[in-house]
Amino acid sequence: MRLVIARCSVDYAGRLSAHLPLATRLLLVKGDGSVLVHSDSLSYKPLNWMSPPCTVAVIEPDADQAKAGVSEVWRVAQAKTADLLMISIHEILHDSSHELGFDPGLSKDGTEAHLQKLLAEQIELLGDGFTFVRREYMTAIGPVDILAKDVSGRSIAVEIKRRGDIDGVEQLTRYLELMNRDPHLAPVAGVFAAQEIKPQARTLAEDRGIRCVLLDYDAMRGMDDSHSRLF
Structure with a gap:
């Protein structure tokens, strides 16, 4: 260069x-x-x-x-x-x-795929008694990030985002409408999980009966212990 x-x-x-x-x-x-x-x-x-x-x-x-x-x-x-x-x-x-040499490219950390994998391994973060069913549960309009069940055995569709906005809530709403037509799954509830959820997205989700969950990526990967912090 x-x-x-x-x-x-x-x-x-x-x-x-x-x-x-x-x-x-x-x-x-x-x-x-x-x-x-x-x-x-x-x-x-x-x-x-x-x-x-x-x-x-x-x-x-x-x-x-x-x-x-x-x-x-x-x-x-x-x-x-x-x-x-x-x-x-x-x-x-x-x-x-200057000769910079070969560049291996950008290695991204904290992507939605990383969050999905960690949440599948730590499904209890959604609540006591939750069990993991599968990742990338395919529907006719695309894959749901995680399919789980709550303590009562009800199906739970989880949509994961790094930053949760209204588009993500709309996406999960479409999945829920479709999945609730399947007698083998219904009733299906929704969880919108993200590292950050915008106020408008939270309001829309809660209005539609979708629960919002904030994800702490550092804590999920064992890099941050919230119990040992002063603040």
């Missing part, structure tokens, strides 16, 4: 036209062929970029550009489209290249 900090202006031509006036910016030329233009704001988002595959050619400025103080021009062309990024360099303040 090449990192260049430069005073530059940028012009983009493609599906639309865009112009960045002269300022100090970070230019990233990545090993995959992409080029990104960053400022010291807007968090992680580049101001402009060219996705791979693309070619980068350094050309001499024309007379008018040279008179305006441009020392070189980067012509970044997209190989599959007519998109063009022209970066007019006035001054390079830093220029370095």
Whole structure:
């Protein structure tokens, strides 16, 4: 990866036209062929970029550009489209290249699949006397995350989310309507389980007779003992 900090202006031509006036910016030329233009704001988002595959050619400025103080021009062309990024360099303040090597990619923790597995193993978190039946119980409109039974033997459909919102409640409602038509399962109650449940989702769930349960992921995986905490 090449990192260049430069005073530059940028012009983009493609599906639309865009112009960045002269300022100090970070230019990233990545090993995959992409080029990104960053400022010291807007968090992680580049101001402009060219996705791979693309070619980068350094050309001499024309007379008018040279008179305006441009020392070189980067012509970044997209190989599959007519998109063009022209970066007019006035001054390079830093220029370095770094070999980053192979990246194994992002390993996500705390996904809904992780929560589902842990809750299946700790089904008692839903209440005393609950028993686990199966994960991914298939219905005609999709799989219910967990099918369980309560202490009275009633079927319980559990929908699991990291962040529970109204869409999740609606999803569980559709499952319950379908499952309650099956005489082998009915009556089926619902549990909406999530690490965080939005107030609107909780109100809707409770109005429909669906119980809400908050999941503590760290405690479920043995990383946090709530009994030993001061707060």
